[in-house]
Structures are given as structure tokens and as C-alpha cells.
Amino acid sequence: MREPEITGEGANKWRDKYLDVLEAQEQQEKAYQGDLQLLAKALARVSLAAEGQHPELDAALERLRQSLRGDDKHSIGQHLQRLEQALLEFERFRDKSAAEQSAALQGMAAQLLSLAPERALKKQLRTLTQDATRQRDRLDIYPGLLRQLEQLQGQVLAEKPPQAAKNNGLMARLLGSGNASSPQDSAPEDDLATPSAPATGAAAGKADRALFELNPNATLRDSETVSENLRGIINELLLSVEAQAIAPERVSALQKRLRLGLSNADLLPALGEVRDLVLAAYMAATRAFAGYLTEVNQQLADIYQVIEGAAHQSSDLQQASEQMQQQMLSEFAELENRSLRAENLDELKHQVQSRLGNIRAALHDYQNSGARDHPVTEQLSQLAERIRDMEQEASRSREVLEEQRTKALTDPLTGMPNREAYIERMALEQQRFQRYGHPLTLAVCDLDYFKKINDTLGHQAGDRVLKVLSGAMAKRLREVDFFGRYGGEEFVIVMPETSAQQAFVVLDRIRAAIAKTAFNYKETPVDLTVSIGIAAFSAGESAESVFERADKALYDAKAAGRNRCMVANGEE
Ligand SMILES: Nc1nc2c(ncn2[C@@H]2O[C@H](COP(=O)(O)OP(=O)(O)OP(=O)(O)O)[C@@H](O)[C@H]2O)c(=O)[nH]1
Structure with a gap:
């Protein structure tokens, strides 16, 4: 067949198109x-x-x-x-x-x-x-x-x-190098009356600023002793774990060494000993709990075996037994499930105890369902007895855990709630504030010129002052108020149902009472005053932000001459 012929005009059209595309x-x-x-x-x-x-x-x-x-x-x-x-x-x-x-x-x-x-x-x-x-x-x-x-x-x-x-290189300060205080250190920084008692020695004079620094070039002399600060920290650490209960001799030996003063050569071994004691306490607690859980498991396995044996008995009994088996199986599953989800030891033990309670109730029902005359009942009642014992043990463990929790939330020096406790309480109060909108105020309180007390009377005197002062302040507050040591010489006060102005009235009264009280340390009068910054929560505000504002008000109180309360800007 012939191709259709393209006419001259058609051919031109196609060529132009082709050239355009090209x-x-x-x-x-x-x-x-x-x-x-x-x-x-x-x-x-x-x-x-x-x-x-x-x-x-x-x-x-x-x-x-x-x-x-x-x-x-x-x-x-x-x-x-x-x-x-x-x-x-x-x-x-x-x-x-x-x-x-x-x-x-x-x-x-x-x-x-x-x-x-x-x-x-x-x-x-x-x-x-x-x-x-x-x-x-x-x-x-x-x-x-x-x-x-x-x-x-x-x-x-x-x-x-x-x-x-x-x-006063850092290491020297940490170790209390035995150098006499320099005149700059002991010179009064302000117009407060300087207590007449002599400084209790260079170690006490400089201990306040001690911090640990790893300096490979530091030269150490054996006559140097560990500063009071470090001793205090180690002691607090030993008190805050259960080391005393598991290795009393080692703890008292270490405490004795600390009291006598450590030489530089002893410092690292002593810290190693602290680490070992803390670890040992932790391991002992873990081991005890693991043992307890193994025992629980064994008990549960025994129960299951007995029940399985009973499953082949008379039909009435079998029905009751099957019912109980079902309940047990679901309790086991729940126990396993919850144990995995438990976030701490306390919760885990609580779960174990409550599951065991359910299992015991199931056994009780089974015994009352006509199984009393059956030989298996005796075995079951023995098991029930053993479970009761275990429940008591779990309850004792809970008490111990509760004691440990209280310890973890308490500042060992002053016996007051510590920063952890503050964070916990603050979270609670903040939730309440968000829910009900009632006024909530936070105050940050700081001792004035505390460093001078440490420098002139020694660190032990400083510790004593912190203890006495915190007691004096806490007892003047309401039951519902929270008073805790935030750290160092800084305290926090949370006052529910209280506006900034109301808090100012209360806290200024306490401040004036402290300033008027005659404190003595070993018959040496100690001038004590505090400065306080106050801030009330405003809608949607975070705890950190309120703290910052109260802290800023505290700075202002210090800058304005100390021994005063100040409310955060814009709240007067
Ligand atoms: N004794 C003792 N001293 C502590 C403790 N914690 C912190 N310090 C000391 O408290 C002192 C606080 O000093 P600064 O922060 O300079 O404050 P300050 O001398 O009170 O001066 P202002 O706050 O400005 O009035 C430091 O010397 C710390 O070492 C403690 O637990 N015991």
C-alpha cells in the first residue's frame, strides 16, 4: 500500500514544528x-x-x-x-x-x-x-x-x-593546708560586730569554700587534713544510706578516721571505702528483695500445684477448684504485668502484697465452698498460713521503705525537709493552685553574712547556726506551710492560701524575731539576721519562674542592706 503523500505546505509545517522543539x-x-x-x-x-x-x-x-x-x-x-x-x-x-x-x-x-x-x-x-x-x-x-x-x-x-x-589553691582549701588565714580572709566584710572568739584554726576558716578539684599537678603534703566540708558531706552520705545497718564496724571506723582528720595519702582510699559502703548497702537491699521475690514465686508455684491436684476431685469441688484456678491464673498474670511496670521498690512490693491478698481470698472462698473435708484443704490452709506470714513481712518491708523515703527527703544536718521534698511538695501545691486558683506564695530565705560566721567561729558553729535557725523559723510557721533547706544557707517556705502581702506580714515578723533573738555559740554571741524574697504564683506560672522571682527579690533585699523582706516587683 502506498504512503499518503505529504504536500509541500504540510511538509513545511512539520519541519517548523521539529525545528521549534529542537x-x-x-x-x-x-x-x-x-x-x-x-x-x-x-x-x-x-x-x-x-x-x-x-x-x-x-x-x-x-x-x-x-x-x-x-x-x-x-x-x-x-x-x-x-x-x-x-x-x-x-x-x-x-x-x-x-x-x-x-x-x-x-x-x-x-x-x-x-x-x-x-x-x-x-x-x-x-x-x-x-x-x-x-x-x-x-x-x-x-x-x-x-x-x-x-x-x-x-x-x-x-x-x-x-x-x-x-x-589558697583549691586543693589546699579542700585539704585545709594548715596555712594561717590571710588577713583578707579574716577581715570583717561589713559593719556587723565581729564576734570576739578567736578563729578555730585555718582548716575551719577556709573549709567553707571547699570544693573538690582534680588537679594532677597539685602537690600534697601528708600533714594536710581533709576540710570540714568534705567530712560533713561524707558523713551525710553514710547517714543517708543503710550502710550502718550492714557494716557498722566499717562505718564507725571510717567516721573515726574522718574525725581524727585524713592525711592526703588517706583521702583516696577513704573515698573508695565510702563508695564500697554505699554500693554494699545498695546491693544488700537488692539482694534482700530478690530473695523475697524468689520466695513469693516458690509459694505461688506450690499453691498452683496443690490446686492442680485438686482439679481431679468430685465435680462440685472441681467447679470450685476451676474457678479458683482461673482467678489465680489471672492474679499471676496481673502480678507479672504490674511487676514489670512498677517504677520503684515500694510500688513493686505493694503490688506483690495486694496480689497475694487476692490469692489468699480466693483460697478462702475455695475452702468455704465444700472443700473443707477434702484432704487437700489441709495443705491449702498451711499454704494460706505461709502466705499470711509473707504478707506481714511485706508490710514490714513497706515500713522500712517508708523510713528510707523519709530519710531521702530529709536534710541530715537540720532535720528539715530537703530540696527533693521541696520539689515534691511544690508540684502538689502547684497542681492545687491550678485547680482551685487559691493564692500560693513562695519565699526564699538566706542567712546574712553566713560566711563570716564560718570564717570566725568555724564550720561546726556554722552548722549549729543552720540547725538552730531553721528550727526557730519552722516553729513560727503554720502547720500547712512548708519549710525546707534548699541548699547551703538558703531555705524555702511554701505558703498555701496566702497572698504575697499576707506572707510579707508573717515573714517580716519572723525576720524581726530572729534579729532580736540572742544566739550564742559556746558562750560567744552570734548576730543572726536573714533576708527574705517573696513571690506569689500568678496564673499559669511555673514553679521555676516563681522561684526565680522570689530569688531576685531576695537579691534586692540583700542589696538594700540585708535583714529585710522584699516582695517581688509588681506584687506590692
Ligand atoms: N557551716 C556550713 N556552712 C555552709 C554550709 N553550706 C554552705 N555553707 C557556707 O555558707 C557560706 C555562704 O556564703 P555566701 O554565699 O558568700 O553568703 P553570705 O556570707 O551569707 O553573704 P550574703 O548571703 O551575701 O549575706 C559559704 O561560706 C558556704 O561555704 C553548711 O552546710 N554548713
Whole structure:
């Protein structure tokens, strides 16, 4: 068959169309080539900018650039693959180096904190440390943090004469080097009457600022003794775990060594001993509980066996038995389930006890269902007896756990609730505040010139003051108020159903009473005053934010001359 002939006009039309398409394609290709070149240029620039981070990454980037220039026979695809590997390696390296930088920043901040700078600087240093911890993956923040640290360092060092910093190196302060207090240290900082009693020695004079620093170049002399602060911390640690119960001789030997004063050579072994005692206490508790659970399991297995045997008895009995078996199986399943979900020992024990109670009730029902005359009943009643014993044991364990919990929430020095207890109580009060909207006020209270008491009368006197003062304040508050030690010489007071103004009236009365009270330490009068910052919760406000405002008000009270209460701005 013949092809239809294309006329001259038709042929022209097709050619024009073809030429148009060809031109459009050529332009597209040109544009594509242009984009490709721009992309290659941009990639080369970016790769140059990324240089200097890590040697392997640099090498991979160089190869990529060569390939982009066409100097390399390998394809870009191969180089990109290698680059990806180098980037993964770099990411690991970057995380590690971020962690190291963060640790170094924190270490530097800790050193400055150990020089006991004034409150505002101390606070800024702590914030900086928190920032370095919270955002440690963000390398871009480090230059800013370093600049901040540099400024703070300048301010701290301007505050502390370099001489004092040099003579009282951190390690020396930690260990109470035996140097006499420098005149700067013992000079009164203010117009408060200086108590007439002589300082109780250099160790006591400097102990207050002790912080532990690992300094590989520190020179240690055997005559140096561990500062009172460190001793206090170790003692508190021993008191707060059950070490006394499991290794009383080791604990009293360690306490004796601490009382007599540790030489530098003894310091590390003593810390090792503390670590071992704490671990031993923990392991003993874990072992005891594991033993208890094994016993529970054994009991449950015994019960199950007896019930299974009973399942083949008379039909009435069999029905009762099957019913009980069902109940038991579901109790076992529930026990297993809840044990897995339990978040702490206390909860776990509670679960075990309540499940055992259910199993016992099921046994009781079974015994009352006509099974009394059956020989298996005797076995069951023996088992029930044993389960009762176990329940009593579980209840005793709960009491012990409750005691431990109370200990964990109590500050061992003052016997007052500690910061953990404050956090717990605050969360509760905040929930109530959100639900009912009744006024809720927080106050932060700080002893004035406490460092001077430590410096002039010694650390033990300081401890005594903290104890007496906290008792004096707590007893003047209502039952519903919360009073706790937040840390150091700082206390917190949570006052439900109280506005900032009402809190001011109460707390200012307490402040005045403290200022008027004659405190004595070994017959030496001690002037005690407190400054208090007060802030009331406003709708939707977080506990941290209220604390910050109360703390700021406390700063203001200090700055305005101390021995006063101040309400946070805008609440008067
Ligand atoms: N004895 C004793 N001293 C402590 C304890 N905790 C913190 N300190 C000391 O309390 C002192 C607080 O000193 P600073 O923060 O300078 O405050 P301050 O001397 O009270 O001065 P202002 O608060 O500005 O009036 C430091 O010397 C700490 O070592 C403790 O448990 N016992």
C-alpha cells in the first residue's frame, strides 16, 4: 500500500514544528548545563567552608572538589559515598568534642565558683554551667559561653585578690593546708560586730569554700587534713544510706578516721571505702528483695500445684477448684504485668502484697465452698498460713521503705525537709493552685553574712547556726506551710492560701524575731539576721519562674542592706 503523500505546505509545517522543539530542547540543555555549573561551584564553595573540622572530612572534600574540576577519574557518586562515611565519622567526633568542651567549661566555672564569688556572679556561673550541660551538642554556643566565662572570670578575679587565690589553691582549701588565714580572709566584710572568739584554726576558716578539684599537678603534703566540708558531706552520705545497718564496724571506723582528720595519702582510699559502703548497702537491699521475690514465686508455684491436684476431685469441688484456678491464673498474670511496670521498690512490693491478698481470698472462698473435708484443704490452709506470714513481712518491708523515703527527703544536718521534698511538695501545691486558683506564695530565705560566721567561729558553729535557725523559723510557721533547706544557707517556705502581702506580714515578723533573738555559740554571741524574697504564683506560672522571682527579690533585699523582706516587683 502506498504512503499518503505529504504536500509541500504540510511538509513545511512539520519541519517548523521539529525545528521549534529542537531549539527549545537546546535552550533547556544550556540552562541545565548552567545550573549544573552553578551547583558544582556552590558545592566546591560549601566544601571549602566546611574544611578544617576533621582531617578525614577534609580529605574527602578535597577529592570531591577534584572530581568537580574534572581532575579525577572517579565519579562524583563514588566521592559522595566516601564523603558520607567521613561525615558520619565527623559527627561522632563532633559529639565527643562537644562533650569535652562542655566538661572543660563546667570545670572552669566550678573553679571560679570555688572562689566563693558574690551571689550575683555565683548565680551567673551556675546558669552558664547549666547552659553548657543542657545544650552541649550545640557547638555554635561555645564561643558565646566562652566570652561570658571570660567576663565572669574577670569579675570574680577582680573581686578576689590574685594573691589570695594563689595561696589558697583549691586543693589546699579542700585539704585545709594548715596555712594561717590571710588577713583578707579574716577581715570583717561589713559593719556587723565581729564576734570576739578567736578563729578555730585555718582548716575551719577556709573549709567553707571547699570544693573538690582534680588537679594532677597539685602537690600534697601528708600533714594536710581533709576540710570540714568534705567530712560533713561524707558523713551525710553514710547517714543517708543503710550502710550502718550492714557494716557498722566499717562505718564507725571510717567516721573515726574522718574525725581524727585524713592525711592526703588517706583521702583516696577513704573515698573508695565510702563508695564500697554505699554500693554494699545498695546491693544488700537488692539482694534482700530478690530473695523475697524468689520466695513469693516458690509459694505461688506450690499453691498452683496443690490446686492442680485438686482439679481431679468430685465435680462440685472441681467447679470450685476451676474457678479458683482461673482467678489465680489471672492474679499471676496481673502480678507479672504490674511487676514489670512498677517504677520503684515500694510500688513493686505493694503490688506483690495486694496480689497475694487476692490469692489468699480466693483460697478462702475455695475452702468455704465444700472443700473443707477434702484432704487437700489441709495443705491449702498451711499454704494460706505461709502466705499470711509473707504478707506481714511485706508490710514490714513497706515500713522500712517508708523510713528510707523519709530519710531521702530529709536534710541530715537540720532535720528539715530537703530540696527533693521541696520539689515534691511544690508540684502538689502547684497542681492545687491550678485547680482551685487559691493564692500560693513562695519565699526564699538566706542567712546574712553566713560566711563570716564560718570564717570566725568555724564550720561546726556554722552548722549549729543552720540547725538552730531553721528550727526557730519552722516553729513560727503554720502547720500547712512548708519549710525546707534548699541548699547551703538558703531555705524555702511554701505558703498555701496566702497572698504575697499576707506572707510579707508573717515573714517580716519572723525576720524581726530572729534579729532580736540572742544566739550564742559556746558562750560567744552570734548576730543572726536573714533576708527574705517573696513571690506569689500568678496564673499559669511555673514553679521555676516563681522561684526565680522570689530569688531576685531576695537579691534586692540583700542589696538594700540585708535583714529585710522584699516582695517581688509588681506584687506590692
Ligand atoms: N557551716 C556550713 N556552712 C555552709 C554550709 N553550706 C554552705 N555553707 C557556707 O555558707 C557560706 C555562704 O556564703 P555566701 O554565699 O558568700 O553568703 P553570705 O556570707 O551569707 O553573704 P550574703 O548571703 O551575701 O549575706 C559559704 O561560706 C558556704 O561555704 C553548711 O552546710 N554548713
